[in-house]
Each structure stands twice: as C-alpha cells, then as structure tokens.
Amino acid sequence: MNSQLIVDMTCPIPFTTSETVLLGHGSGGKLSTDLMRDVFMPALGNPVLARLNDQAVVQVGDSKIAMSTDSFVIKPLFFPGGDIGSLAVHGTVNDLAVGGARPLFLSTAFLIEEGFSMDSLRRVVASMRRAADESGVTIITGDTKVVEKGKGDGLFINTTGIGMVRRGIELSADRARPGDVILLSGSIGEHGIAILAQREGLEFESGIESDSAPLHGLCAEILWASTQIRCMRDLTRGGLSSAANEIATQSNVGIELYEGAIPVREEVRGACEMLGLDPLYVANEGKLIAIVAPDVAEDVLRAMRNHPRGLQAAIIGRVTDSLPGLVTMKTSLGTVRIVDMLAGDQLPRIC
Amino acid sequence: MNSQLIVDMTCPIPFTTSETVLLGHGSGGKLSTDLMRDVFMPALGNPVLARLNDQAVVQVGDSKIAMSTDSFVIKPLFFPGGDIGSLAVHGTVNDLAVGGARPLFLSTAFLIEEGFSMDSLRRVVASMRRAADESGVTIITGDTKVVEKGKGDGLFINTTGIGMVRRGIELSADRARPGDVILLSGSIGEHGIAILAQREGLEFESGIESDSAPLHGLCAEILWASTQIRCMRDLTRGGLSSAANEIATQSNVGIELYEGAIPVREEVRGACEMLGLDPLYVANEGKLIAIVAPDVAEDVLRAMRNHPRGLQAAIIGRVTDSLPGLVTMKTSLGTVRIVDMLAGDQLPRIC
Numbered sequence: 001m002n003s004q005l006i007v008d009m010t011c012p013i014p015f016t017t018s019e020t021v022l023l024g025h026g027s028g029g030k031l032s033t034d035l036m037r038d039v040f041m042p043a044l045g046n047p048v049l050a051r052l053n054d055q056a057v058v059q060v061g062d063s064k065i066a067m068s069t070d071s072f073v074i075k076p077l078f079f080p081g082g083d084i085g086s087l088a089v090h091g092t093v094n095d096l097a098v099g100g101a102r103p104l105f106l107s108t109a110f111l112i113e114e115g116f117s118m119d120s121l122r123r124v125v126a127s128m129r130r131a132a133d134e135s136g137v138t139i140i141t142g143d144t145k146v147v148e149k150g151k152g153d154g155l156f157i158n159t160t161g162i163g164m165v166r167r168g169i170e171l172s173a174d175r176a177r178p179g180d181v182i183l184l185s186g187s188i189g190e191h192g193i194a195i196l197a198q199r200e201g202l203e204f205e206s207g208i209e210s211d212s213a214p215l216h217g218l219c220a221e222i223l224w225a226s227t228q229i230r231c232m233r234d235l236t237r238g239g240l241s242s243a244a245n246e247i248a249t250q251s252n253v254g255i256e257l258y259e260g261a262i263p264v265r266e267e268v269r270g271a272c273e274m275l276g277l278d279p280l281y282v283a284n285e286g287k288l289i290a291i292v293a294p295d296v297a298e299d300v301l302r303a304m305r306n307h308p309r310g311l312q313a314a315i316i317g318r319v320t321d322s323l324p325g326l327v328t329m330k331t332s333l334g335t336v337r338i339v340d341m342l343a344g345d346q347l348p349r350i351c
Numbered sequence: 352m353n354s355q356l357i358v359d360m361t362c363p364i365p366f367t368t369s370e371t372v373l374l375g376h377g378s379g380g381k382l383s384t385d386l387m388r389d390v391f392m393p394a395l396g397n398p399v400l401a402r403l404n405d406q407a408v409v410q411v412g413d414s415k416i417a418m419s420t421d422s423f424v425i426k427p428l429f430f431p432g433g434d435i436g437s438l439a440v441h442g443t444v445n446d447l448a449v450g451g452a453r454p455l456f457l458s459t460a461f462l463i464e465e466g467f468s469m470d471s472l473r474r475v476v477a478s479m480r481r482a483a484d485e486s487g488v489t490i491i492t493g494d495t496k497v498v499e500k501g502k503g504d505g506l507f508i509n510t511t512g513i514g515m516v517r518r519g520i521e522l523s524a525d526r527a528r529p530g531d532v533i534l535l536s537g538s539i540g541e542h543g544i545a546i547l548a549q550r551e552g553l554e555f556e557s558g559i560e561s562d563s564a565p566l567h568g569l570c571a572e573i574l575w576a577s578t579q580i581r582c583m584r585d586l587t588r589g590g591l592s593s594a595a596n597e598i599a600t601q602s603n604v605g606i607e608l609y610e611g612a613i614p615v616r617e618e619v620r621g622a623c624e625m626l627g628l629d630p631l632y633v634a635n636e637g638k639l640i641a642i643v644a645p646d647v648a649e650d651v652l653r654a655m656r657n658h659p660r661g662l663q664a665a666i667i668g669r670v671t672d673s674l675p676g677l678v679t680m681k682t683s684l685g686t687v688r689i690v691d692m693l694a695g696d697q698l699p700r701i702c
Binding site: 036056061112 | 369370371372373374375376377378383386387390391394395397399400406407409411412413414416418419420421422423424455456458459460461462463464465466467468469470472473476477479480483489490491492493494495496497498499501502503504507509511513515699700
C-alpha cells in the first residue's frame with residue numbers, strides 16, 4: 001500500500017506558501033493546482049481560464065475554436081515508442097481532441113541549448129512531421145531560441161494547437177453528474193514506466209513502450225456514438241488519479257473507481273511494484289477517460305472498442321453524489337480507499 | 352564602420368553545416384534562416400509555413416485566423432521599460448497585428464527552473480495581465496513545467512496567439528513591388544540597448560528604456576488608411592536589417608534605405624558607438640515597418656503620425672528592381688553600402 005495516498009488528507013495548507021518554485025509545481029498534481037489557484041488565476045483570471053480544462057474553447061467569427069498549449073521537457077529525448085517530437089504533437093492533438101475539437105493546426109517553438117546535436121534535431125523534426133501527418137494536423141508556424149550551454153537541457157519544445165469544435169458539442173470537467181459512467185480507453189501506466197525504465201537503465205523482461213499516440217480518431221468515434229458525453233480527459237501528468245480528481249473537484253461530485261476493472265498490463269504492474277509506484281498516478285500519452293450519461297455507456301463502450309486505440313476500453317467507475325470532490329476506489333479486496341491527487345512529483349520530466 | 356556588414360558577401364556556404372546548434376541559430380539573422388531552410392522546412396514544409404511570415408494565416412470555418420508563437424528567453428527578466436511577462440505579450444500581439452489580424456487570444460506556457468522565486472513569478476504574471484489588457488487580448492489557456500536546478504535559467508515563457516484577419520486584407524513579405532515606399536514607425540534600437548545596458552551594468556546619461564509596446568492600434572490605423580499595404584513587420588531580433596532583408600529576399604526585390612531618414616535617439620546612437628553596434632541590427636519591441644504602394648505613402652504616414660506609437664514615423668526607403676534580394680543604404684555621406692543580414696548573434700537572449 002502506498003502511504004502517499006492518504007498523507008494529504010491531513011494537510012490542507014496550500015503548498016505555494018513555498019517562496020520558491022519546486023519541481024512538484026510542474027507535476028500536474030496538487031502543487032500544480034495550488035500554483036494555478038494562488039498565482040496564475042488571481043492575476044490572469046477570466047471565465048475561460050477559470051474552467052481549468054486542458055484546452056480553452058472560444059468563439060472566433062462563426063466558429064468555436066479550441067486552443068491548447070503544452071511545453072515538453074521530457075528526459076530522455078528519445079525513448080521506446082517515441083521521442084520528444086512525436087510526444088509534442090500527440091500531447092497537444094490529444095488536449096484538443098478530448099475537448100471535442102477536430103485538431104487542425106499547430107505552432108511549435110524550439111528552445112535549444114547551445115551545442116545540441118544537429119542530427120538529433122533533424123530526427124526530432126522528422127518525427128514531428130510523421131506524428132502531425134498521422135494526427136491530421138499541419139504545423140503552420142514556429143520559433144527557435146537558443147540559450148547558452150548550461151542554461152537549458154538539450155531541447156525543450158512547445159506546441160500550441162487550434163481546432164474546431166463540432167457543432168452542439170460542449171465538454172467540460174464541470175459537467176459530470178451523479179449516475180454518470182466512467183469509461184477508460186485502455187491499459188494505463190505505459191508511458192511513465194517506459195520513460196523511467198529508459199532513464200534509470202532498467203530492463204524489463206518484455207520491453208514496455210510508451211503508449212504515445214494521437215486520440216483524435218477515438219474521440220471522434222465517441223462523440224459520434226452519443227450526444228451525451230459530459231467530458232473527456234487524456235491521462236497525462238499525474239495519470240488517471242489527477243484526471244479523476246480534477247473532474248470530481250470541478251463538478252463537485254464523488255467519483256468511484258473499480259480497481260478490478262482498470263486494465264494494467266502485467267509488465268507495468270510488475271515494474272510499478274518493483275519501483276514502488278501506483279499505476280493510477282503514472283502518466284499515459286495515448287489513453288483517455290470519458291464521462292458519459294448512464295444510458296449511453298454501453299453504446300459508447302462499443303464504439304470505443306471498435307477503434308484501434310480503444311480495443312481494451314472498459315467501464316471503470318461511476319459518478320456519485322456522496323463525498324463530493326473526492327475520488328474513491330473499490331479495491332479488489334472489497335475495501336474502499338481514497339485516491340487523492342498526487343502531492344508532489346512522482347516522476348519529474350515525464351512529458 | 353562595422354566590418355560585419357560586408358563579411359558575409361564572400362561566404363555563401365550555409366552555416367548549418369555545423370554539427371551542433373550555435374547561439375547564432377537563435378539570432379533571427381542568417382544562421383536562423385539557414386536552420387529554417389536546412390532543417391525545419393525540408394521536414395515540415397507546407398505552403399503556409401513556406402511563406403516564412405512571423406505569423407501563419409489559415410482558414411478556420413468562415414474566418415481567416417492568424418496564429419503566431421514565440422518563446423522568450425530574455426536576460427535579465429526585469430529591465431527598464433518592461434519584463435519578460437509584458438514582452439511575451441507584446442511580442443506575440445505584434446506578430447499577429449503586423450499580419451493584419453486583430454489579436455484576440457493568447458496561450459502561455461511557463462518553463463521554470465526549480466528554485467525560482469515565487470515573488471518574481473507573481474510579478475511577471477501580473478505584468479502579463481496588464482500587458483494583455485492594454486493589448487486587448489485574453490490569456491485563455493496555459494501550461495507550467497518545472498525543470499531541475501541547473502537545467503534552465505530562471506524562467507522562459509512561450510506565448511502563442513490567435514487573431515482574426517480583417518476581410519480583404521492580405522499582407523505578406525513576398526508582396527513588395529518596385530516603387531513601393533518603406534515607412535518606419537519610430538526611432539530604432541531602444542530595446543536592445545536597454546537590455547545590454549542593464550545586463551552589462553552600463554550607465555548612460557539619460558536612461559534608455561525598452562520600447563516594448565503593443566502595436567495592434569497602430570496597425571489598425573495603417574490598415575484603415577489604405578487598402579494598398581503590402582506587408583508590415585515588427586523589428587525584433589536582428590532589427591531593421593533582418594526585416595528588410597527578409598522582405599527583399601521573399602519578394603525578390605531590392606530595398607534601398609535612406610540613412611538620414613531613420614530616426615535614432617541620440618543616447619542610442621551614442622551607446623551604439625561606444626559598444627561597436629550598428630542600430631540597424633539592434634532589436635526593437637515596439638516598432639514596425641510598413642511597405643506600401645507609392646501613391647498612398649503620404650496618407651499612411653499621416654495616419655501613423657496621428658497614433659501615439661507612430662509620432663516619429665518616417666519614410667525611410669523604397670523598393671527597387673535593381674539588386675533583387677539585397678538591401679542597400681544611401682549613407683548621409685552620399686555613398687551606398689550593403690546592409691547584409693546579421694550572420695551570427697549580435698546580442699544573444701534579447702527577447
């Protein structure tokens with residue numbers, strides 16, 4: 001049992017009382033939320049930003065446009081199943097797609113440390129192009145900055161994307177309602193474990209690859225299957241637990257997960273046990289959850305399973321009206337435990 | 352006289368034969384162009400990116416949307432006349448505005464080094480908000496990543512913006528035609544000199560402040576004054592010389608500048624002489640050039656001078672059909688010299 005899971009229940013003091021920025025402020029967990037609430041929101045606050053979705057949706061002319069930005073600082077730059085270039089495309093494409101948008105255009109900004117290998121740069125750019133083609137997006141504008149040796153770490157990439165939100169679609173983390181069903185598109189934890197294994201030089205019996213992949217097609221299938229999708233989230237930094245906690249908080253509902261229903265590959269489970277990690281907190285880059293009205297859950301599940309990125313889709317929980325703001329999990333042993341948000345940073349620089 | 356100005360005429364070999372990335376690849380000068388041509392374009396090439404404007408214009412639904420991205424790595428973070436936060440807003444707002452778009456929405460991505468002061472972060476975010484309000488844009492989505500101490504340099508910020516291009520407006524660096532007139536909105540070199548002075552601890556008799564400011568209002572006035580605007584450029588990295596060279600290359604025309612007509616403040620001229628810099632190459636963050644048809648030049652000039660950001664606007668040159676691709680300058684002595692693009696990096700991390 002991971003004691004991290006309960007420690008914060010007794011610690012309601014905001015972590016941003018810290019006078020400096022900590023690694024955990026970039027974790028996507030509780031410290032990130034604190035930073036957003038205590039620093040960014042008070043200064044920048046506006047109704048769109050306040051929805052705290054991974055993408056903003058605004059009206060431009062006659063169209064509803066989604067916009068999303070992400071910087072990628074992953075280490076190492078090349079890993080089993082991808083590299084910083086493909087990841088930077090998938091990450092932003094997925095943030096747009098789970099917002100109900102058809103991803104259309106990306107910008108990219110390269111922040112390079114002096115002395116970085118030109119060959120590696122070429123590899124990364126080629127990989128971005130392949131990922132963009134596969135995702136149906138075009139990279140239309142860019143920027144390059146170079147900082148002195150020792151003032152960066154090889155390569156950081158920002159991508160920002162825009163997409164068009166389909167008519168009539170309104171997805172948001174504050175739309176979950178008691179009774180709704182939670183669907184997961186596939187097995188969790190592969191990206192984080194692949195990175196960690198590569199970084200630490202660990203060898204697992206069967207190599208674990210990152211699940212980094214574009215989810216625009218799967219999202220389109222889900223939205224096609226029903227008009228009663230409340231929200232979708234891809235499970236990146238902070239994993240399934242962060243996504244579920246954010247929805248529970250923003251919708252002010254309880255979320256109950258069924259441990260036995262959550263697919264985790266045997267190798268990932270083994271690696272997590274060895275490393276003392278909980279797969280619920282490990283990052284994914286090609287998995288999502290969808291919260292849907294109860295009477296369409298089976299239809300949506302079928303649609304997901306018909307898509308190559310959703311073959312292992314499963315119903316993994318439900319939205320409740322008890323314990324609003326909290327995520328709980330019915331364990332395989334029949335007990336219930338609280339799945340709190342990650343406090344600090346389980347795995348820095350995972351994306 | 353600065354010998355840098357002619358050295359490259361004898362050196363046609365691309366600099367990206369370098370096996371590693373050099374500081375100069377981020378300069379906005381010749382090395383940046385090489386990197387774009389040799390690394391980014393071959394992999395990512397598409398008609399929009401190929402126009403090499405500072406913003407991309409694409410059709411989304413019924414609207415023409417401009418998109419622009421920039422990362423800011425300026426050092427120091429706080430300087431006379433602004434800070435990295437206001438600069439990050441002005442920079443992207445201006446790239447949209449000179450593309451003929453009304454800037455609407457920004458995303459922002461913070462890349463923070465562990466241990467960065469929370470107070471400084473608050474100051475920067477507050478400054479961004481003020482700059483956004485002044486620029487008429489809303490920051491609608493964001494991202495924060497934190498890297499370990501020693502793997503960054505305090506704070507880097509990316510902003511990406513979208514705006515709507517006014518109907519009937521088509522501006523591009525490849526639209527300049529012989530006979531066109533070149534207008535400059537005001538005195539050059541202030542941003543670069545202010546940063547350099549601050550960085551090197553230099554004191555000038557009258558303090559020089561960065562000219563960092565939003566240009567959306569001035570651009571709107573220019574576009575209102577005439578439908579015959581060919582293109583506009585803000586004069587950031589690489590200064591007036593880079594902007595003029597890019598237009599000369601992309602339009603395949605000659606550009607002739609009149610030295611005596613280019614406003615340079617006395618303190619800036621003095622500082623440049625002391626530091627061995629040519630103001631033509633020094634960055635600005637609140638100045639632009641507009642290339643316009645000859646018969647509307649006076650109207651546009653009047654419109655610019657009526658705007659607070661264009662009080663010192665002047666006609667500083669013309670487009671010719673001799674020496675296509677080259678920028679020349681008629682000096683105050685009556686001689687003509689070539690104004691080549693900056694080869695390396697005159698002032699690293701100026702924005």
